[in-house]
Amino acid sequence: MTRRPARRTLLVAAGVLVALAGAGAGTWAVVGDTTGADTATQHRSAHATSTVTKGDLTDAKTFSGTLGYGTAVPLPATAHGTLTWLPEPGSVVHRDQPLYAVDERPVRALHGRVPLWRPLERGVSGEDVAQLNQNLAALGHDVALDDVFGPRTQRAVRAWQRTHDLPVTGVLDGDQVAFVDGDVRVDGVTGQLGAPAGGDVLSLTSTKRVVTAVPPEQDAERLAVGTSVTVRVNGVGDPMPGTVVDSRPTKTESGGAAVEVTIAFESGDRDLPAAATAQVVATGRQERGVLSVPVAALVAGPGDGFAVDVVRRDGTTKRVSVDVGFVAAGRAAVTGAVHEGDQVVVPS
Template identity: 60%
Template sequence: MRRPIGRRTTITAVCLAAGLAVGTGTWAVLGLQAEEPAAASASEQPDRATAIVTKGDLTDSKVFAGTLGYGSATGVPAAAGGTITWLPEPGDVVHRDEYLYAVDERGVRSMYGTVPLWRDLSRGRTGTDVRQLNENLAALGYDVSVDDVFGPRTERAVRQWQQDRGHRVTGVLTADDIAFVDGAARVASVDGKLGQPTGAGAGGAGDGGVGAAGDVLQVTSTERVVTATVSQRDAERLAVGTEVDVRINGAGDPLRGEVADVQPSTSEDGGNKVDVSVSFDPGDRKLPAAASAQVDAKGTTERGVLSVPVAALAAGSGGEYAVDVVRRDGTTKRVAVVPGFTADGRVAVTGDVAEGDRVVVPG
C-alpha cells in the first residue's frame, strides 16, 4: 500500500495568541503541519478547502449583545404637596405643558430641562433653572427673554400661563405647578398610588424649596435605543459619539447608530461593568415592541495589507508560520510568512505571497 503524501495534522495553536498580540479580532483554530514533502501531485491530493490571498483593509470589530428599549428610566419626584388624584398609564407619552400627575385635582405639568426644579422660581432669581423656564415659556408662545434672569417679562408670562391653565395666579412657579423632565417623556412605570399623600412641601412663594419626596413616576425618552452592558475594557471602543452598526433581530439589515450615553454599572458577580446606550434612526422601518439586538463596534484598521484566513496558517516548531500555496498544476508549496494584525477571522501576512494566490485552509 502506498504511503499517503502531504498528510496534514491539525492541532489548536495556543501559542498563536501571544505571537499575534498586535491583533484583537476573533481567533480561529490553526493548523500545525507535520513533516511532509514540499509538494504533492494533484492526483494524490485529497479534496481540500482553499481561500484567496486578498489585499485591502482589515478592521478589528467586536459584537456586543444588547436589547431594544427606551433607555434608562429616571424618577419624577412627588414634589407637589397634597394627595395624588390622577396618574398616567405606563406607555403614555407626556409632552411639554401636559400633565405628569395631579395632586388635589391640580395637574403638575411637564416642562423640558435637565436641571430639576429644586426651588421656587420668582422675580429676581437667576440660574440655569430660570433659563429652562424662559425657554419653555418662549416655546409655548409667551413673550419672554430667553436668558437666565427671572425679570418683569418672565413674571408677566408666568402670570398669564397660570391664568390660562386655571392655576392660582401668583407670578411664582413651584412644584405644585411644574416639573422639569428631559424632553418628551414616556411613562415606564407608576410608583405612586391614587389617594396616597405625597408628603412633600412645595415651599410656597418664599425662599423654601420643593422638599424631599419619593418618585411618583419613572420615565424614559420616547426615542428607541439599544442598550448593552460591557466590560470596562471594551467600553474604551464605545465612547460617547462613537459610530456603530446596530442589528435588531427581526428588523432587517443593520442600522447606523451612535453611542449616546455611557454609565457605570455592576454585574451579577459584583464586577465593574458599563451600560452603553446607542441611539439610531429607524427611518420608516417598523420595530418590534421589544427585541434582542447586537452592537457591532469597529476598532483599529490596517490599510492595504495582504491577508489570509487565520486557519490557513501552519505553525512550525520554531515559532515560525507558513501557508500552503496552491500551484497552477494543483500541487502545493509551503511558503514562510510573518503574521501581523488580525481581525474578522483574517490575518495580515508578509512573505513570498501575492494578491490572488490560493492557499489551503484545512477543515
C-alpha cells in the same frame, strides 16, 4: 516593520497545532508538521482551500443589545397634598401636559435638565430661570431669553396661571410644575392614588428608541461615548447608523462590574417593534490594501515563524514562509512569497 506574534504561545500538546480566531481577535495555534518547513513539497490532500485576497482588513466586533427606550429615571413628587391622578405606563407627556395631580391640581411638565429646587419669583436668576423663560417662549409668551426673572417673566407666569385656572400669584413652584428632560414616556408608576405626595411617583424615559448593550469589561473601550457604530434590529431590515450616547456602571447577573451603554440610531421611516433584540457592530483598527489568508491556513514555519501551504498548478503544495501582521475577522495579513489569487490549504 511588522511584529511577528510569538510562536511559543501557539504550540499545543503532541505537536498538533490548530488555528483559532474570534471576530477581531488573534487567538493563535498552528496545524501541521514543522519539519521541512520552507521547501517541502507534498501531494495535494483532500483539505479545503481558500484564496489569498488583497483588500482592507477591519477589526470589527459584534455585541448583543436590546431595543427599548433607555434607562428609566425616577421623578420625585415636589407638590404637597394627596395624589389624585397618575398617568398610564407607556403614555407620553409633552410640554405643559400633566405629569400627575395632587389634590386634583395637575403638576405640569416643563422642559429642562435642572430640577425645580426653589420657588421661581421676581428677582431670582439662574439656569432654572433660563429654563423657565425658554419654556414660556415656546408656549407663546413674551419673555426675554435670559436667566433673569424680571417683569416680563412675571407677566408671562401670571398669564400661564390664568390659562390653567390657578391662583394668579406670579410665582411658580413645585405644586404647579416639574422640569423633565424633554418629552418623556412613562415607564412605570410608583406612586399610589390616595397616598401623600412625596418620594418618587413615576419613572420616565425618553420617547426616542435606543439600543442598550452590556459589553464585556475588556471591550468597554470599543463602545466609548461618541463612538460611531452600526445597529441591526432583528426583524427590521438593513443595518442603521448609530452613536454611543451614554455609558454607566452596572452589574452582571453574577454581580460583577460591567458597563451599560446606550446607542442612539437613525431608523428613518422604519417601523420598529415594541421590543426586540439587536446587534451592535463596533469597528476598530483597519489596515488597507493588505494580502490576507484565513487564520486557519497558518501552519508552523521555521524557527518562531509561520507558513502557508500554497497549492501548485499540478495539485501539489509548497510550504511558504510568511510574516503575520494584523489579524481581524478571522483573517491574517501576511507578507512573503505569496500572491493575490493563490490558493492555500485550510486544514479541517
